[in-house]
Amino acid sequence: MIIFLNILFGVIAGVFSGLGMGGGTLLIPLLTIFLGYEQKLCQGINLISFLVMALISLIIHHKNGYLCMKNIFYIILPGVVFSAGGALLAGFLPSNVLRIGFGVFLCILSIFEFYKAVKK
Amino acid sequence: MKKKKIQEAKQRDENKGEKVHKLLLVLSGAVIGFLNGFFGGGGGMVCVPILEKVLGLDSKHSHATAIAVIFPLSLISAFIYVINGVIESLPLLTVGLGVVLGGILGSYALKFLPPKAIKIIFALIMFVGGIKLIL
Numbered sequence: 001m002i003i004f005l006n007i008l009f010g011v012i013a014g015v016f017s018g019l020g021m022g023g024g025t026l027l028i029p030l031l032t033i034f035l036g037y038e039q040k041l042c043q044g045i046n047l048i049s050f051l052v053m054a055l056i057s058l059i060i061h062h063k064n065g066y067l068c069m070k071n072i073f074y075i076i077l078p079g080v081v082f083s084a085g086g087a088l089l090a091g092f093l094p095s096n097v098l099r100i101g102f103g104v105f106l107c108i109l110s111i112f113e114f115y116k117a118v119k120k
Numbered sequence: 121m122k123k124k125k126i127q128e129a130k131q132r133d134e135n136k137g138e139k140v141h142k143l144l145l146v147l148s149g150a151v152i153g154f155l156n157g158f159f160g161g162g163g164g165m166v167c168v169p170i171l172e173k174v175l176g177l178d179s180k181h182s183h184a185t186a187i188a189v190i191f192p193l194s195l196i197s198a199f200i201y202v203i204n205g206v207i208e209s210l211p212l213l214t215v216g217l218g219v220v221l222g223g224i225l226g227s228y229a230l231k232f233l234p235p236k237a238i239k240i241i242f243a244l245i246m247f248v249g250g251i252k253l254i255l
Contacts, residue, residue, distance in 0.1 A: 003210075003214050006210075006211055006214035006215045006218065007214050007215070007217055007218040007221075008218060009215065009218065010214065010215040010216065010217060010218020010219040010220075010221070010222060011218040011219070011221050011222035011225075012218075012222060013218070013219055013222060014218060014219040014220060014221060014222020014223040014224075014225070014226060015222040015223070015225050015226040015229070016222075016226060016242070017219065017222070017223050017226060018222065018223040018224065018225060018226020018227035018228075018229065019183070019226045019227075019229060021165075021183075021239070021242060022161075022162065022164060022165040022246075023219070023222070023223070023226070024160070024161025024162060024164070025161055025162045025165060025246060026242075026245075026246070026249075027161070027215070027219065028159075028160065028161060029246075029249035029250070029252065029253055030249075031211075031215065032253065033249065033252050033253070037211060038206075040160075040201070040204075040206040041206050041207065041208055041211065042160070043159060043160025043161065043201065043206075044160060044198065044201035044202070044206045044207045044212075045207070045211060045212050045215050045216065046160045046161040047160050047161065047194045047197055047198035047201055048198045048201075048202075048207070048212060048216060049212070049215060049216035049219035049220065050161065050190070050194050050219070051191065051194055051195060051198055052216060052219070052220050053219050053220045053222075053223030053224075054187050054190070054191050054194070054223075055191075056220065056223060056224055056227070057184075057187050057223055057224075057226075057227040058184075058187055058188055058191070060224070060227040060228065061184035061187065061188075061227065064184075066180050066181050066183075066184030066185070067181070067184055067185055067188055068171075068175070068177050068181045068182075068184075068185045069185070069188065070175070071142075071145065071175055072171075072175075072185060072188065072189050074142050074145035074146050074149065075145050075146075075148055075149035075152065075167070075170070075189050076149060076189055076192055076193070077146075077149065078146050078147075078149035078150040078153060079149035079150070079152050079153035079156070079163075079189065079192070079193045080153060080192055080193055080196055081150075081153065082149070082150045082151070082152075082153030082154040082157065083153035083154070083156050083157035083163075083193035083194070083196050083197045084153075084157060084196045084197065084200060085153075085154060085157065086153065086154040086155065086156065086157025086158030086159075086197065087157035087158070087160075087196070087197035087200035087201060088157075088200055089157075089158055090157065090158050090159075090160070090201075091200065091201075091204040091206075098158075098159070099253050100253065100254050101158075101159070102159050102250075102253055103249075103250045103251065103252070103253030103254035103255075104250065104254060105155065105159055105162060105250070106162075106246050106247070106249055106250030106253065107246075107247055107250035107251065107254070109162060109165055109166075109246060109250075110243045110244070110246035110247035110250060111243075111247070112169075113165070113239065113242065113243040113246065114240065114243035114244070114247070116169070116239070117236055117239035117240045117242075117243055118236075118240065
């Protein structure tokens with residue numbers, strides 16, 4: 001049963017990920033709230049499964065001509081450095097602190113997404 | 121007449137590209153990177169509007185390009201999560217399988233961007249999820 005739910009939640013989050021709607025922000029709360037997995041484990045799972053999924057998505061998007069790589073290295077270079085910093089910091093903090101922090105992050109993101117959706 | 125207009129529009133786009141605010145991109149990259157590493161996700165959602173506003177990409181291009189931006193960021197933070205020993209193999213493999221299958225479906229569906237109603241519902245679900253995590 002747990003295996004089935006794992007796959008099901010993965011598929012739901014994956015669809016949103018492929019759509020670029022933030023599948024990870026959906027996957028992490030699904031796993032922690034409904035399946036009781038630890039926040040840090042979910043964050044790690046999200047990162048790794050994103051990598052595999054992203055490789056495939058990128059091939060499809062590239063075929064459709066949706067990738068626009070001009071100037072994005074200005075985002076990627078500092079991004080990689082701070083991404084490592086963020087992951088190291090997360091390693092030091094307990095899961096329940098991360099969980100609350102992630103909840104706040106999710107609420108803020110959802111308000112932005114709501115405005116964006118309503119405005120269009 | 122029409123052709124001329126299209127050409128003018130192209131020229132405008134190119135000029136916009138030249139004037140890109142590089143410092144803004146670097147700062148955005150730092151914020152996106154930190155969030156993505158610290159929370160193990162969500163960087164893409166911050167990245168999409170930045171690609172739209174700063175680089176002037178349309179919705180489809182920015183959604184797809186955001187994945188290309190987040191990929192190297194996630195690669196390094198995933199590596200650190202693995203070293204920290206927080207990963208368990210069964211949930212990783214099963215959830216991961218689902219994500220990959222769903223991701224393929226979703227990528228094909230990007231040709232038809234989700235309607236407004238779905239985005240609003242998604243935002244509401246995210247908000248409830250966020251509250252639930254805080255409490």
